Amino acid sequence: MKERVLMKGNEAIAEAAVRGGCRFFAGYPITPQNEIPEYLSKRLPEVGGSFIQSESEVSAINMIYGASCAGARAMTSSSSPGISLKQEGLSYIACGQLPCVVINMVRGGPGLGTIYPGQADYFQAVKGGGHGDYKLFVYTPATVQEAVDITYKSFEMADKYRIPVLILGDGTIGQMMEPVVLPEMKDPATFPEKKWALTGCKGRERNIINTLDMNPERLEAITDRLFDVYEQIRENETEYENYMCDDAETVIVAYGIVSRVAKSAVNILREQGKKVGLFRPITVSPYPDKALSAIADLPNVKKFLVAELSKGQMVEDVRLIVNGRKPVEFYGRTGGFVINTEELISVVEGGKR
Numbered sequence: 001m002k003e004r005v006l007m008k009g010n011e012a013i014a015e016a017a018v019r020g021g022c023r024f025f026a027g028y029p030i031t032p033q034n035e036i037p038e039y040l041s042k043r044l045p046e047v048g049g050s051f052i053q054s055e056s057e058v059s060a061i062n063m064i065y066g067a068s069c070a071g072a073r074a075m076t077s078s079s080s081p082g083i084s085l086k087q088e089g090l091s092y093i094a095c096g097q098l099p100c101v102v103i104n105m106v107r108g109g110p111g112l113g114t115i116y117p118g119q120a121d122y123f124q125a126v127k128g129g130g131h132g133d134y135k136l137f138v139y140t141p142a143t144v145q146e147a148v149d150i151t152y153k154s155f156e157m158a159d160k161y162r163i164p165v166l167i168l169g170d171g172t173i174g175q176m177m178e179p180v181v182l183p184e185m186k187d188p189a190t191f192p193e194k195k196w197a198l199t200g201c202k203g204r205e206r207n208i209i210n211t212l213d214m215n216p217e218r219l220e221a222i223t224d225r226l227f228d229v230y231e232q233i234r235e236n237e238t239e240y241e242n243y244m245c246d247d248a249e250t251v252i253v254a255y256g257i258v259s260r261v262a263k264s265a266v267n268i269l270r271e272q273g274k275k276v277g278l279f280r281p282i283t284v285s286p287y288p289d290k291a292l293s294a295i296a297d298l299p300n301v302k303k304f305l306v307a308e309l310s311k312g313q314m315v316e317d318v319r320l321i322v323n324g325r326k327p328v329e330f331y332g333r334t335g336g337f338v339i340n341t342e343e344l345i346s347v348v349e350g351g352k353r
Helices: 009-019 035-046 057-069 081-085 087-095 122-126 144-161 171-175 216-236 256-271 289-296 314-322 341-348
Strands: 005-008 024-027 050-053 074-078 100-106 137-139 164-170 177-180 240-243 250-253 276-281 283-285 303-308 328-332
Touching: 005 009, 009 035, 009 100, 009 144, 009 164, 009 171, 009 177, 024 035, 024 057, 035 050, 050 057, 057 074, 057 081, 057 087, 057 100, 074 081, 081 087, 087 164, 087 216, 100 144, 100 171, 122 164, 122 283, 137 144, 144 164, 144 177, 144 216, 164 171, 164 256, 171 256, 240 256, 240 289, 250 256, 250 341, 256 276, 256 303, 256 341, 276 289, 289 314, 303 314, 303 341, 314 328
Parallel strands: 024 050, 024 074, 074 100, 100 164, 137 164, 250 276, 250 303, 303 328
Antiparallel strands: 005 177, 137 283, 240 276
16 A cells, blocks of 8 residues: 655645656746745756746746747646736647646635635636637646646646646645645656657757747648647546436536535435435536536436536536536635535525525
8 A cells, every 4th residue: 555645735736746757847926826836946956857936927838838849848837817927828838739737726816816715717727718719628626636646647648638738726725735645756768759849950850839820721720630639638538526416306516625515515415315416527628518418317307506616607617518408506605715514505405595
């Protein structure tokens, strides 16, 4: 049995990134993700990697752009307003079909908001965020262990599909401490060669990575290719948890820290003889739409309740997928409040709204 160690979420994510082959990080301080760059500033040099505290979030994402062009496994992290500043660079990276990993430890907003947790960056994450036609591959961990496993895997997914992977966490996941099993250290020397990377003149035809193309036919082909890849991810990589939905009459839909609250509420309500289940998307871009649609078709399901730390964002995707087959209700909190178990049970039972 592998040894478990007690780690704060942000530090565990940082260590998982190193073990997954990350050797370049650029970022800028912002709460509640500061432990990620702080940890990597010490850890990356120990494994021959590079850490840069950039002068801004805009600089950081463009440094990731350059490092990824050169073939490095690169990562940046920030929180809400910092991620907003990275959107232009993310659009360039997506258009260039460049792999990288981005961590967003979401805080309450809008504006500078609060350092307390939120989930109101969902639209930004799954609808593109920046300009143009592109999508990111987005994971939403619910535990520190899951955050470790997802971070470790994200570098493989980014390289496999040549796409930016965003890990949409929240302040709670980043700051809480839980026991984790850390994965094995990967050796970058064993990674497959990235034949598209800009690695200098080597007696071959030169590689060019460019996101400007004035030819409409070529640019449309580039955009079509991006979405072909996205559909491959939809078919092969979407993940979710179906918890007691098979006989449920009410299905709660939640992700991240709220899904943990929801699971506790389901367990309590089940003990009272009430048929409640939980559907938890682990990938939200692409969304596990086929799995949720199958639950909507179950005759026992009477309604869905979407719970979020926002005024209602993921609920729009759920309503599109359910497509009127069953009622879809919503409950959310903002300002940094986290929905608690008693509160959610009251909502399920028709109380507090």
